[in-house]
Amino acid sequence: MIGTFTIYLIYLLLLIISVYLGVVYRTMVVGEISIGFLCSSIASLFLILCRDMENIYKNRLSYIVYFNMIFFPKRKIRVSMAALFRVIVEDKYLLITNIKHRVIAPVGGVYKFFKPAKVFIQDELKAEEERIAPTFVDPKKYENDLRLIFPIGKLLKFLQWFDSGKGREYSPIREFYEELIDTGLIANSSIFYNIKFSKYNTIRVFTKYDIAGGYHYSLHHYDIFDVYLTDEQKNIIKQVVESTLKTPIKPFEIPDGLFLATKNEIESGQLSIGQKLGNNVRFIL
Numbered sequence: 001m002i003g004t005f006t007i008y009l010i011y012l013l014l015l016i017i018s019v020y021l022g023v024v025y026r027t028m029v030v031g032e033i034s035i036g037f038l039c040s041s042i043a044s045l046f047l048i049l050c051r052d053m054e055n056i057y058k059n060r061l062s063y064i065v066y067f068n069m070i071f072f073p074k075r076k077i078r079v080s081m082a083a084l085f086r087v088i089v090e091d092k093y094l095l096i097t098n099i100k101h102r103v104i105a106p107v108g109g110v111y112k113f114f115k116p117a118k119v120f121i122q123d124e125l126k127a128e129e130e131r132i133a134p135t136f137v138d139p140k141k142y143e144n145d146l147r148l149i150f151p152i153g154k155l156l157k158f159l160q161w162f163d164s165g166k167g168r169e170y171s172p173i174r175e176f177y178e179e180l181i182d183t184g185l186i187a188n189s190s191i192f193y194n195i196k197f198s199k200y201n202t203i204r205v206f207t208k209y210d211i212a213g214g215y216h217y218s219l220h221h222y223d224i225f226d227v228y229l230t231d232e233q234k235n236i237i238k239q240v241v242e243s244t245l246k247t248p249i250k251p252f253e254i255p256d257g258l259f260l261a262t263k264n265e266i267e268s269g270q271l272s273i274g275q276k277l278g279n280n281v282r283f284i285l
Contacts, residue, residue, distance in 0.1 A: 075216060082111065085227050091262070096257075113144050172225055173197075196227070199226075201224040241260050
């Protein structure tokens with residue numbers, strides 16, 4: 001996306017140069033060449049825009065964010081950098097109740113940053129941590145989460161730091177154990193020791209976001225990891241899912257527990273028993 005955006009900027013720059021040369025040297029050969037180049041550039045740009053119109057529409061928010069980075073760098077952006085686990089049991093995808101937002105979502109959560117990165121985050125990015133925690137959860141659980149708000153002009157600098165892996169959590173395994181083992185959903189933690197996983201995909205999407213009543217944007221980063229379970233581990237998960245569904249569940253009620261969803265359910269955005277799924281569930285397909 002940034003590559004396509006850069007192409008458009010280069011075209012725009014060339015058009016400006018052509019107009020300038022055409023005006024300054026309009027009576028000379030240089031002016032004639034510039035005007036000819038201007039016409040051909042406009043035609044080429046028009047063809048590119050027509051070809052990419054569907055892609056531009058789908059990613060229009062990305063272009064708006066890039067525009068703000070250049071022309072309104074002090075505007076705020078929110079970033080949420082997370083890892084999600086793609087756990088497949090009998091062709092179904094493991095989901096869990098997200099207690100913070102009361103939605104059914106993939107197992108996973110936000111990365112944390114470490115003390116050496118605080119200077120960069122506070123002094124260079126001028127970032128503040130987003131502290132929105134449920135009243136029934138210890139707020140310390142969300143300390144140092146990579147869920148930040150800072151000037152949009154600092155976004156590329158932040159992404160360069162994040163991609164370097166310096167001063168931040170790199171392995172997603174903490175979230176796996178926190179959500180499944182530490183919560184007590186899976187009692188026999190020893191069987192889930194030394195989980196094997198590998199990177200499946202990385203997705204970054206922009207959304208609209210309301211910060212203190214203002215109209216701003218949010219970047220959601222998801223590292224998707226495949227988890228390789230043994231048959232014994234899969235059987236334990238199936239038992240927990242069965243336990244979750246034992247008690248009658250009213251439509252739209254979100255009980256605490258684990259769920260297994262088919263590909264069709266994920267694509268439809270809700271389970272067959274009526275519960276809606278979180279917006280990020282589709283990314284594990």
